[in-house]
Amino acid sequence: MYLETKNLCKYFGGLKAVDRVDFQVREGQLKSIIGPNGAGKTTFFNLLCGLYPPTSGKIHFLGNDITDKKMNQISQVGITKTFQITHVFPRLSVFENVRISAQSRKSSFNFWKKADDFSEINERTVEILEQVKLSDRKDRLASTLSHGDRKYLEIGIALSTNPKLLLLDEPTAGMSPAETVLAMKLIRDLRDRLNLTILLVEHDMNVVMNISDEVVCLNEGQVLACGSPQEISCNEVVQRVYLGGPKEC
Amino acid sequence: MKNDLRPKVQRGAGNRTVWLALLVCIVLPFVISIPLATEIMIFGLFALAFNLLLGYTGVLSFGHAAYFGVGSYACGMAIRYAGASIWTSLLISIALGSLLAAIVGALAIKKRGVYFAMISMAVGQMFYFLALSPLKRWTGGEDGLKFIPRLKLEFPFFVDLGSPYPLYFFVYIIVGISILVIWRILNSPFGRLLQAIRENEERTIASGYNVTMAKFVSLVFSGFFSALAGGLFTIYLGYGPLHSLYWLTSGTILLMTILGGMHTFIGPVVGVAVFLYVQNQFSRYIERWELLVGILFISLVLIFPDGIVGTIKNKYLERKADDTSPETEPELNAKTETEG
Numbered sequence: 001m002y003l004e005t006k007n008l009c010k011y012f013g014g015l016k017a018v019d020r021v022d023f024q025v026r027e028g029q030l031k032s033i034i035g036p037n038g039a040g041k042t043t044f045f046n047l048l049c050g051l052y053p054p055t056s057g058k059i060h061f062l063g064n065d066i067t068d069k070k071m072n073q074i075s076q077v078g079i080t081k082t083f084q085i086t087h088v089f090p091r092l093s094v095f096e097n098v099r100i101s102a103q104s105r106k107s108s109f110n111f112w113k114k115a116d117d118f119s120e121i122n123e124r125t126v127e128i129l130e131q132v133k134l135s136d137r138k139d140r141l142a143s144t145l146s147h148g149d150r151k152y153l154e155i156g157i158a159l160s161t162n163p164k165l166l167l168l169d170e171p172t173a174g175m176s177p178a179e180t181v182l183a184m185k186l187i188r189d190l191r192d193r194l195n196l197t198i199l200l201v202e203h204d205m206n207v208v209m210n211i212s213d214e215v216v217c218l219n220e221g222q223v224l225a226c227g228s229p230q231e232i233s234c235n236e237v238v239q240r241v242y243l244g245g246p247k248e249c
Numbered sequence: 250m251k252n253d254l255r256p257k258v259q260r261g262a263g264n265r266t267v268w269l270a271l272l273v274c275i276v277l278p279f280v281i282s283i284p285l286a287t288e289i290m291i292f293g294l295f296a297l298a299f300n301l302l303l304g305y306t307g308v309l310s311f312g313h314a315a316y317f318g319v320g321s322y323a324c325g326m327a328i329r330y331a332g333a334s335i336w337t338s339l340l341i342s343i344a345l346g347s348l349l350a351a352i353v354g355a356l357a358i359k360k361r362g363v364y365f366a367m368i369s370m371a372v373g374q375m376f377y378f379l380a381l382s383p384l385k386r387w388t389g390g391e392d393g394l395k396f397i398p399r400l401k402l403e404f405p406f407f408v409d410l411g412s413p414y415p416l417y418f419f420v421y422i423i424v425g426i427s428i429l430v431i432w433r434i435l436n437s438p439f440g441r442l443l444q445a446i447r448e449n450e451e452r453t454i455a456s457g458y459n460v461t462m463a464k465f466v467s468l469v470f471s472g473f474f475s476a477l478a479g480g481l482f483t484i485y486l487g488y489g490p491l492h493s494l495y496w497l498t499s500g501t502i503l504l505m506t507i508l509g510g511m512h513t514f515i516g517p518v519v520g521v522a523v524f525l526y527v528q529n530q531f532s533r534y535i536e537r538w539e540l541l542v543g544i545l546f547i548s549l550v551l552i553f554p555d556g557i558v559g560t561i562k563n564k565y566l567e568r569k570a571d572d573t574s575p576e577t578e579p580e581l582n583a584k585t586e587t588e589g
Contacts, residue, residue, distance in 0.1 A: 049455065075457030087455070089448035091512070100445045101456040108438045108458065109466070115441045161456055 001060070002027045002197055003048070003079075003165055008057035010043055010221075017043040019221035020057070025165070025199060030191050032200045032208045034232075035218035036242050041201045042084060044218065045167055048199075049081040050074035061165070075104070078164030082154045084173060084201075090143035094134055097142050097153055099125040102160035124160065131190065132156040148179040152186070159190070168200045172207055180204060184211055205243070209233060217242060263514060267432050270515050271425050283413040284485075285529050287420050289522045291481045292505065294424045296517035297431055298474030299502050304511035305435060306467040307447030308358075311366040311499050312373030315353075316346045316472040318494030319376060320479025325394040325489035326387065335402050335410070339423075339480045346476020347469050354465040370496060377494040394489030410484060420481050427474055432514065434470065443467055508549060510556025519558050523549075 003025040010018040018040045025031050033041050046052050048059060050071040059067045066074060089097050102124045103115070116122070129135045132152045137145065142153060151171060158166060171187065172180045188211050191198055202208050208215060208229065215232040217224040219242070225235045232238055234249035278286040295317055302308045320342035327338040349372075357368040380388040389395055402408035408415045434440050442463050445453045454460050483489045492498060501524075509520020527545060531538035553560040 071454045072457050072459050075455060080457075081455060083452070083455075087449055087452040089445055089452065091448055092444065096441070100441050100453075103438055103441065104457040106438070108442050108463075110438045111434050111440075112437055114436055115438045116436075118438070157452070157456065 001025075002029075002062065003199075004060045005048075006058045006060070008044075008047060008059065009055045010040075010047055010052060011055045016221045018047060018054075021218075021221070021223055023216065023223065025197060027197055028195060029213050030187075030198045030200065030211060031214045031216065032202055032212040033216050033218060034202065034205070034208055034238075034242060035224070038220075039218040040221040041218055042169060043221075045081060045169055045199075045201060048074075049079055049167055075161055078162070079167065080158045080161045080163040080165075081167035082151075082158045082169055082171065084169040086147075086150045086154050088142040088145075088150055088153050088157065091141060093138065094140050094142055094145070094153060095125060095129065095138040098128050098156050098160050101157045102128070104161055128156045128160045131159065131193075132186070148175050148183070151175065151183065155186075155190075159194075164197065166196050166198045168198060168202075170201055170203060172202065172204055180207060187211060205233075263432075263436075266515050267428065270518060271428065274421060274425070278414065278417045281526065282529075283417055285525060287413075287417050287485050289518075289525055290417070290420050290424045291478050291485060292502070292521040292525065293518035294427050294481070295475055295478035296502055296506050296509070296521045297428060297514075298471045298478065300506050300511055300517045301431060301435070301443075301474070302467055302471040303503070303506060304513075304517070305440065305447060306443045306464055307450075308464060308467070309362070309366045309503075310369040310468070310471070311503070312353075312369035312371070312496070313471075313475055313502055314494050314496060314498035315369070315373035315376050316350060316475035317479040317482070317498060317502075318373075318380070319349055320346045320476030321483045321489045321493040322380065322388060322394055322479075323476070324480035325397055325483040328400070328483075329394065329397050330387075334404070335400060335484065336404065339477065339484075342476045342480030343473055346479065347473045349476075350469045350472025351465075353472075354468040358464045358468055359461055370499065373494065373499055374496055377491070377496070380491060380494055388489075388491075391491060393491045394483070397483070397488055400484055400487065411487075416485060420485065423477070423481060427477060428518075431470075431474065435514065439463070439466070504546070507556060508546065508553075510553075510559030510562070512555065513558040513562055516556050516558035520556065523557065 001024050005021055005023045008018060008021045008023070009016070021044065033044065035041050043052070047054050050069050050073065054067060058065060061077060061079060066077060069077070089100065092100070099121060102121050106118070106121065129138055132155055134149065134152055134156060137149065142150065145153060155168070155171065168187070172183050175183060184207050187198065190196060200212070212229050214227065215229050216226045217232060217238045224241060225232060225238050227235070233243065236246065239246050274290065277289065299310070299313050302310055323345045324338040324342040327333040327341045333341065353369060353372055357365055360368060381390055400410040402410060402419065408419060410416045410419060442458060446460055446463060450460055479493060482493060505520040505524045506517040507520070508524060509518065510516025528538070528542055531541050535541060549557070555563055
């Protein structure tokens, strides 16, 4: 199994944010996590990427136990996340945003050589900017980008670390319907072209049902159901808890 | 090909500013008084070292007088008690300043924001009181470290550091080389990493960087150059003053840095020059010069919210990008309280 959690728990005081979650992702899969607000989706993500240590349980990635690794170490083994609220480097250029992240795969404790002279990193940056369609805005400060472009930039920053598993936390949040369609297409494209394994938290059911291979529904920290988009949208419990009441299938 | 990949804004402009500043400093002692020019060079280096941490890494230390003062005393004591040469004394300054920074870093660099500022201030004050009283026998207490013999350089050639011009150019060469080294560090992969940390620490960690280690190394570099400036200060004054360790020195260097522009490379040096020049002029004519200096600084900070160099640079960039970009530089929040 590519990624696997066993009995994963995270408690904040008395709150069981993530409660005994067993979860698997296969290589090349695009898997989505849905669930009502407060279901523990983002907490679950933050456990995977090492932002919080879990209260108990195990996380295995590519056969290795990564439960106790910190966020930067987890990034180095190949799991990179994007943030629900965009996290870019506001006062750096778009180019530098991606370049600095790409640089993390090389030794960065180099105090003397000029950062701009690493042609391999520069070429990689150009390639990434091409992929997320920001090439024409590479000299702009990240803070001057529109919200949608900033979301793209964030995906670019994550891609530049060559992730084996990409965690996207609500990639289309705050986007207009038109932007959402484009973003969906981009994510799908990236997956196909780069053969990425992607895990996605998303509220927009259209996005989820359209692009996922498999969907997991969380509620109150626990796995409610897991299956193909079709199965999930027809699941009665999921309909009741999340999709706004029973529907015909 | 390689050149074409770089973003336009980063090409060349900064380099030219640095060389221009170094050129200006050559003629400085012929325009203003030599002691003032020497002091500007020394505090300019101190401010750059301080800004390596504040403006480039985003870490506020409110106890930088510790590194400066330790450098100052270490240099003076090595000369006075061990008869060490100027070079050896400066090396001892640097070594002790870096060591102190490493200790503070190991203890406190994980703490963020105001917590780190407070811990660094406490360490600074600790050294101040150590020098003031328990170690009085060696440090001279309130009077500072006196009785340092007339200084001269014997290697690579003889220079009498007791006379103003040779002293200035001795300081100029050391500070100039330091400025170029700091510039080089800031443009290395490591320097870029520091700026990413300043911009968004969590994102930097998520990209796989060991941010704690980077901040630690940044603090050690800062301590290194601050102590070097401290050592030069003793050589310039001919004694080691107690106020080099006092918290007000930490406050002043922060004020100078913000005044010049903490988000620019050369800004802190400009801030130092303006501050010292104004202080020098006002104190000549008015007894209570602090009052006027205070008012002047409040107005300067209001006129130049991003610091003198920062604001000018932003205006220039705005004018350049007038036609296309919707909005330019974001608010930089460089506001501060100022007192003379």
